[in-house]
Amino acid sequence: MLKATIDAEIFREAIDAISALVPECRLHTTDSGFSTRAVDTANVAMVSLELKKEAFESYKATKSQLGIDISKMKNIFNMAGKGDLISLELGDNAQKMQVSVHGYHYSITLLDTNTIRKDPNPPTINLPGKLTIAGEDLNNAIKAAAVISDKIAMGINAKDQTFFMIAEGDTDNIRREFSKDELKSLSANEARSLFSLDYLKDMGKVMSRAQEVEVFLGMDHPVRFSFDIANGNGHVEYLLAPRIEAD
Amino acid sequence: MLFIDFSRCCEKLEGISGRLEMIDIISRELPGLTDEELPIFVRFIMGRIFPDWSSQKLGIGPNLLYEAAGYVAGVKKENVITTINKTGDVGQAIEELLAEKSQTTFFHEQLDLVRVYRELTSIASQEGKKSQREKLLAVRRLLGNAHPLEGRYLARIMLEELRIGVGEGSVREAIAKAFSLDSGLVEHAMQALNDLGEVARRAKAGADALKDVHITPFHPVRMMLAQQGTIADMIADHGAVAAEFKYDGSRFQFHKKGNWARMYSRRLEDVTGALPDVIQQLLASTEHDVIIDGEVIAVKDGRPMPFQSVLRRFRRKHDVAEAQESIQLVPNVFDILYLDGATLIDLPFDERRRRLVSAVRFYIAPQVVSDNKETIEMTYREALDAGHEGIMLKVLSSPYTPGMRGKNWIKIKPAVDTLDLAVIGAEWGEGKRAHLFGSFLLACQKDGKLLPLSRVATGFSDEQLTEVYDLLKDAILSTSKKEVAFEPSLVFEVGYSEIQTSPTYEAGFALRFPRFIRIRDDKGITDIETLDGIRERYRQQAKGGGETVQK
Numbered sequence: 095m096l097k098a099t100i101d102a103e104i105f106r107e108a109i110d111a112i113s114a115l116v117p118e119c120r121l122h123t124t125d126s127g128f129s130t131r132a133v134d135t136a137n138v139a140m141v142s143l144e145l146k147k148e149a150f151e152s153y154k155a156t157k158s159q160l161g162i163d164i165s166k167m168k169n170i171f172n173m174a175g176k177g178d179l180i181s182l183e184l185g186d187n188a189q190k191m192q193v194s195v196h197g198y199h200y201s202i203t204l205l206d207t208n209t210i211r212k213d214p215n216p217p218t219i220n221l222p223g224k225l226t227i228a229g230e231d232l233n234n235a236i237k238a239a240a241v242i243s244d245k246i247a248m249g250i251n252a253k254d255q256t257f258f259m260i261a262e263g264d265t266d267n268i269r270r271e272f273s274k275d276e277l278k279s280l281s282a283n284e285a286r287s288l289f290s291l292d293y294l295k296d297m298g299k300v301m302s303r304a305q306e307v308e309v310f311l312g313m314d315h316p317v318r319f320s321f322d323i324a325n326g327n328g329h330v331e332y333l334l335a336p337r338i339e340a341d
Numbered sequence: 342m343l344f345i346d347f348s349r350c351c352e353k354l355e356g357i358s359g360r361l362e363m364i365d366i367i368s369r370e371l372p373g374l375t376d377e378e379l380p381i382f383v384r385f386i387m388g389r390i391f392p393d394w395s396s397q398k399l400g401i402g403p404n405l406l407y408e409a410a411g412y413v414a415g416v417k418k419e420n421v422i423t424t425i426n427k428t429g430d431v432g433q434a435i436e437e438l439l440a441e442k443s444q445t446t447f448f449h450e451q452l453d454l455v456r457v458y459r460e461l462t463s464i465a466s467q468e469g470k471k472s473q474r475e476k477l478l479a480v481r482r483l484l485g486n487a488h489p490l491e492g493r494y495l496a497r498i499m500l501e502e503l504r505i506g507v508g509e510g511s512v513r514e515a516i517a518k519a520f521s522l523d524s525g526l527v528e529h530a531m532q533a534l535n536d537l538g539e540v541a542r543r544a545k546a547g548a549d550a551l552k553d554v555h556i557t558p559f560h561p562v563r564m565m566l567a568q569q570g571t572i573a574d575m576i577a578d579h580g581a582v583a584a585e586f587k588y589d590g591s592r593f594q595f596h597k598k599g600n601w602a603r604m605y606s607r608r609l610e611d612v613t614g615a616l617p618d619v620i621q622q623l624l625a626s627t628e629h630d631v632i633i634d635g636e637v638i639a640v641k642d643g644r645p646m647p648f649q650s651v652l653r654r655f656r657r658k659h660d661v662a663e664a665q666e667s668i669q670l671v672p673n674v675f676d677i678l679y680l681d682g683a684t685l686i687d688l689p690f691d692e693r694r695r696r697l698v699s700a701v702r703f704y705i706a707p708q709v710v711s712d713n714k715e716t717i718e719m720t721y722r723e724a725l726d727a728g729h730e731g732i733m734l735k736v737l738s739s740p741y742t743p744g745m746r747g748k749n750w751i752k753i754k755p756a757v758d759t760l761d762l763a764v765i766g767a768e769w770g771e772g773k774r775a776h777l778f779g780s781f782l783l784a785c786q787k788d789g790k791l792l793p794l795s796r797v798a799t800g801f802s803d804e805q806l807t808e809v810y811d812l813l814k815d816a817i818l819s820t821s822k823k824e825v826a827f828e829p830s831l832v833f834e835v836g837y838s839e840i841q842t843s844p845t846y847e848a849g850f851a852l853r854f855p856r857f858i859r860i861r862d863d864k865g866i867t868d869i870e871t872l873d874g875i876r877e878r879y880r881q882q883a884k885g886g887g888e889t890v891q892k
Contacts, residue, residue: 117474117478133447133448135478135481135482135485136412136413136444136446136481136485137446137447137448137449137485137486138415138444138445138446138447140447214447214448217447244417288443290415290444292412292415316447333447335444335445335446335447336445337415337443337444337445338443338445
C-alpha cells in the first residue's frame with residue numbers, strides 16, 4: 095500500500111538522480127520513506143537513493159517493492175507546474191499506480207520487479223581522499239572537460255593541498271585546480287583516478303543542484319559522490335568505476 | 342554449459358578446416374549437455390538462434406550492436422567502426438575492443454548458454470517504439486558481462502553468422518556420431534521437424550524418439566526443390582512420370598488447422614497478412630486439417646503475370662486491400678504433406694496426389710502422367726504457350742524430402758543461365774550515382790561459408806539501384822575507402838555468358854559478362870548457389886551446352 099503526496103519539483107529531483115544511470119529501478123517503500131539501489135547495464139556506475147518520509151507532504155506506506163519505468167515518470171513531470179503536488183496511490187498487490195498532478199490522473203502500469211536486476215551490493219572500498227565542493231563547481235568542471243575529451247582524471251595533490259580535474263584530448267588539454275579555499279573541506283590524501291565523462295556528464299547535471307557534494311577518491315579506484323536532495327530530506331550516492339590509464 | 346566453454350569450442354572449430362575433425366569435436370560436446378542446453382548449442386554452433394521453422398527474428402542490426410559494444414568498451418561508436426574496418430570482422434573487432442577495454446566494472450556475471458539464449462529471446466520479442474532502446478540495453482548487458490572471446494561469438498551470433506565453417510550437414514553427422522545413430526535417421530527427422538536443436542534432443546533420447554517424428558501444423562518445413570534435367574533421362578530412368586506446369590510465381594506452404602490458417606513463403610516467412618484473398622480461397626476449398634505445397638501466381642486477363650508482381654504482394658504489409666484489386670492471385674496446389682494429424686511426406690508421390698485430390702476441392706495443379714516423350718513434350722509446349730516457365734517432372738514413387746534438391750523432381754525450362762548469389766559487398770557509385778552503390782560483390786556458398794565469385798555492375802535501372810540501396814544501407818558492416826561490406830542478407834539473380842576459372846575470387850571461378858536480373862527476396866542466404874553447383878555448370882559448359890532443353 096502506498097498513499098503519498100509530494101512537491102513535484104522534489105520528486106523530479108529524486109527521479110532525475112536515478113535516471114542519470116538507469117531507465118528502470120526497483121523502488122522499496124517502507125513506513126519511513128523510499129529507497130532504491132541500481133547499477134547501469136554495463137556495471138560501471140551505481141546509484142543509491144533515499145527519500146525520507148519528511149520529504150513528502152503526506153506519506154503512508156507499507157513495505158513493498160515497485161518496478162518503476164523512469165521514462166514514464168518523467169512524462170508526468172511535463173504536466174506539472176511550479177508548486178504543484180503529485181499524489182501517488184497504490185493498493186495492495188495492485189499492478190497499476192495512480193498518479194495525479196495538476197488535474198491529470200495517470201494510471202501507470204508497474205514493471206514486473208522480477209525483470210529488473212537485483213539490487214546490487216555496493217563494494218566495500220576504502221577511499222582515503224575526501225573533499226566537499228559546491229555541486230555547481232563540480233558540474234562546470236565536468237562540462238568544460240567534456241568539450242575536450244571523453245575521459246577525465248580526478249585527484250588530490252597532497253603537497254599542494256588541491257583537488258584537480260584534468261582532461262586530455264587528442265590535441266588539447268584542460269586543467270582545473272581547486273585550492274583549499276575554494277572547497278568546503280579537504281582531506282588531502284594523494285589520489286588520482288580516471289573516469290568516463292559519459293557517465294560523469296549525466297551525474298554532474300544532477301549534482302549541480304546540490305549545495306555541497308562530498309567526493310571520495312583513491313588511486314585508480316572508484317569515485318563516490320554523496321549529496322543531499324529534497325532540502326536535506328533525501329540523500330543520493332553515486333559510485334563510478336574508474337578507467338585504467340593506458341600509458 | 343558456460344558461454345566461455347561454448348566460445349572455446351567455436352574457437353577450436355574456427356581453427357580447423359577438416360570436416361571430419363569438426364564433426365568429431367562437436368560430437369564430443371553433445372552428450373554432456375542438458376536437454377535445455379542441447380538445442381541451443383546445436384543452433385548456436387550453426388550461427389542460428391531460433392528453430393528454422395520459426396519466423397522469429399532477433400532484429401539487431403550492425404548499428405545497434407556497434408553502439409552497445411562502444412558503450413561497454415568505453416569508446417565511441419566511430420572507434421568501434423574503425424576497429425571493424427581494421428580487422429575486417431565484427432566478432433574479432435569486438436573481441437579486441439573488450440580486451441583493450443579500459444573501463445573497469447563493479448561486477449561480472451558469468452554468462453551461460455541458457456542465459457544468453459533467454460536474453461536473445463527477450464530481445465526478439467521486443468516490439469513497438471521503445472523496442473530499440475530495450476534491445477540496446479539487453480545487448481549491453483550481454484556484452485558487459487562478456488570475456489573478449491565470448492564477445493567475438495556473441496557478436497557473430499547476434500548477426501547470425503558464426504563464420505566457423507560449420508554447416509548443417511556436419512552438425513547432423515555430429516549428432517549421429519554422438520548418440521550412435523544412423524545419420525539418415527537424423528536427416529529424416531530434420532526434414533520433418535525443421536529444427537536441428539529438437540532433432541538433437543530426440544537423438545539423445547534414442548532411435549525410437551528420433552524415428553517417431555511428425556510434422557506439426559504451423560511449424561513450416563523446408564520446400565522440396567528440383568534439379569535441372571531432361572525429359573528423355575527422366576523417362577529412361579523411371580518410365581511413367583508426372584508432369585506439371587512450372588509456375589513463375591512464389592512458392593508457398595499453407596497450413597490449416599480448423600479455421601486457423603497460415604501461409605509461409607519459400608524462406609518460411611509468415612506471409613499470411615499479405616495474402617488474405619489466397620488464404621480465403623484455400624480455406625474455402627477444404628474442411629480438413631492440411632499442410633499443402635503450391636505456388637501462387639498473379640493472373641491478369643487469364644494470363645500469368647511476371648514473378649515480380651507476386652513478390653510485390655508477398656512483401657506488402659500495408660494497403661493490402663488496395664493491392665488485392667490490381668493483381669489477382671491464384672494458388673496452384675501440387676503436394677500435400679500433412680492431413681488430419683497424419684504426416685504424409687514418406688508416402689510415394691502418386692499416393693500423396695490421391696490424398697490431395699480427395700482432401701482439397703479447388704486449385705489443384707493439373708498433372709499429366711505419361712511415359713511417352715512426345716506427350717510430355719507437348720505438355721511442355723502447352724506450358725510455355727500459356728505463359729508459364731516450363732514444366733516439372735516428378736518421380737511417382739518418390740517421398741517428399743523437405744529442403745532437398747534431389748533427382749526426384751526435375752525442372753525443364755528454356756535455357757537461361759542465371760545464378761542466385763548473395764550480395765556481400767559493394768563499391769560506391771560515381772557521378773550521379775555517387776550516393777548509391779554502383780558495383781556489387783557476390784558470393785556463392787560452400788559448407789556454410791560464403792565465397793566471393795564475381796562483381797555485378799550492369800543491368801540495373803536507376804530505380805532498382807535506389808531500391809537496392811534502401812535494402813542494404815542498414816546492413817553495412819564496415820567500409821574502407823570505396824568498398825563496403827554487408828551483413829549477407831540480400832540475394833541477386835544474375836545472368837552471365839560463361840563461367841571462367843579465376844584466381845581473383847576466392848571461389849576460384851568468375852562470371853563473364855555478369856548482369857543483374859532481379860532481387861530474389863523469396864530466397865535466403867542458405868538458398869544461394871553452391872560452389873559445387875558452379876563447378877558442375879562449368880563442367881557442363883566445357884562439355885558443350887547444358888542439359889536444359891533449348892526453346
